[in-house]
Amino acid sequence: MRFGYWLPMFGGWLRNVEDEGMEASWDYVSRLARRSEEIGFDLTLLAELNLNDIKGMEAPSLDAWSTAAALAAVTRRLEIMVAVRPTFHEPALLAKQAANIDRISGGRLSLNVVSSWWATEARKYGIRFDRHDERYARTAEWLQVVKGLWTRPEFSFDGEYYQIEDGLLEPKPLQRPHPTLYAGGESPAGRSVISEHCDAWLTHGDPPEDIAPKLADLRRRRQDLGLPPLRFGAAGYVVVRSTEAEVRREVERITNVRQSARGFANYQDWVQNTKMDRTVSLEDYSVSNRGLRSGLVGTPEQVADRIRELEGVGLDLLLLQFSPQHEEMERFAEEVIPLVQEVHAV
Numbered sequence: 001m002r003f004g005y006w007l008p009m010f011g012g013w014l015r016n017v018e019d020e021g022m023e024a025s026w027d028y029v030s031r032l033a034r035r036s037e038e039i040g041f042d043l044t045l046l047a048e049l050n051l052n053d054i055k056g057m058e059a060p061s062l063d064a065w066s067t068a069a070a071l072a073a074v075t076r077r078l079e080i081m082v083a084v085r086p087t088f089h090e091p092a093l094l095a096k097q098a099a100n101i102d103r104i105s106g107g108r109l110s111l112n113v114v115s116s117w118w119a120t121e122a123r124k125y126g127i128r129f130d131r132h133d134e135r136y137a138r139t140a141e142w143l144q145v146v147k148g149l150w151t152r153p154e155f156s157f158d159g160e161y162y163q164i165e166d167g168l169l170e171p172k173p174l175q176r177p178h179p180t181l182y183a184g185g186e187s188p189a190g191r192s193v194i195s196e197h198c199d200a201w202l203t204h205g206d207p208p209e210d211i212a213p214k215l216a217d218l219r220r221r222r223q224d225l226g227l228p229p230l231r232f233g234a235a236g237y238v239v240v241r242s243t244e245a246e247v248r249r250e251v252e253r254i255t256n257v258r259q260s261a262r263g264f265a266n267y268q269d270w271v272q273n274t275k276m277d278r279t280v281s282l283e284d285y286s287v288s289n290r291g292l293r294s295g296l297v298g299t300p301e302q303v304a305d306r307i308r309e310l311e312g313v314g315l316d317l318l319l320l321q322f323s324p325q326h327e328e329m330e331r332f333a334e335e336v337i338p339l340v341q342e343v344h345a346v
Contacts, residue, residue, distance in 0.1 A: 004043030072105035091145035107174035233317030237291025304339035
């Protein structure tokens with residue numbers, strides 16, 4: 001299992017805590033990233049939103065791409081996964097930008113391709129907002145252009161959304177054949193595009209028994225296409241405490257949220273513009289990406305056991321959230337990671 005985490009681009013993950021001690025600043029995220037690779041984390045995910053969907057739209061949020069370029073220059077081992085939304089980036093220009101960051105990092109860039117869900121943000125930034133299945137049709141073409149420019153000396157494309165004539169991109173990314181392309185999607189349209197055009201599938205938080213059939217479906221789709229197997233990752237919010245009583249108190253603290261929370265309207269926008277496979281409860285909403293459903297809550301031994309269960313169904317990457325991020329990542333690295341690694345060493 002590889003351990004990744006969401007970089008706190010928005011100042012935290014909790015809807016009901018205004019100040020989590022995780023300032024949305026270069027100083028905070030750069031110190032966190034440098035420390036994370038020292039204590040055993042493998043990857044950081046930089047979410048791309050121009051507005052803050054957790055603390056409220058008027059709250060600060062960092063730009064993903066300039067932050068990624070800066071992190072590439074100050075880290076040495078960490079994989080830098082940047083979320084990218086095709087509606088916000090012309091594919092040829094993004095391919096050029098990403099190839100350059102991959103070289104700055106020494107071959108450590110990856111992309112998380114996200115089909116945009118936030119209609120309000122798109123309107124405020126003057127970006128066209130496609131409806132659900134149309135977003136995935138656009139994404140399929142976008143991926144073909146990006147990969148074509150990354151891998152071919154010259155590339156042309158004539159699609160419904162994008163046209164490229166004798167496209168050139170030099171220098172290419174360091175990684176061969178290209179940086180890893182991750183994506184998430186639970187609808188039939190999403191799974192179809194990911195199976196055909198990506199390298200790895202990501203899901204929001206869920207228990208192992210819910211994740212297993214999704215992975216089986218994606219494996220079948222990939223096999224039918226005659227392509228190499230996908231890799232799989234999932235989100236999760238972590239609560240580690242010494243006793244179950246302490247765990248209960250912390251869970252109560254982070255889930256005591258009301259519909260008056262500043263980000264609740266943004267959550268409603270997300271629900272309306274995505275096709276989830278189940279209803280999302282207010283408790284799921286209390287932390288982003290329904291992270292509590294992964295069940296990474298308990299004593300160090302209990303959390304390590306759940307990680308092994310998730311690995312057992314086929315996950316090889318966890319994208320974790322903590323609050324406060326720095327302190328809780330230190331606790332996780334000290335108390336949980338050695339327990340997981342201990343089993344593999346036996």
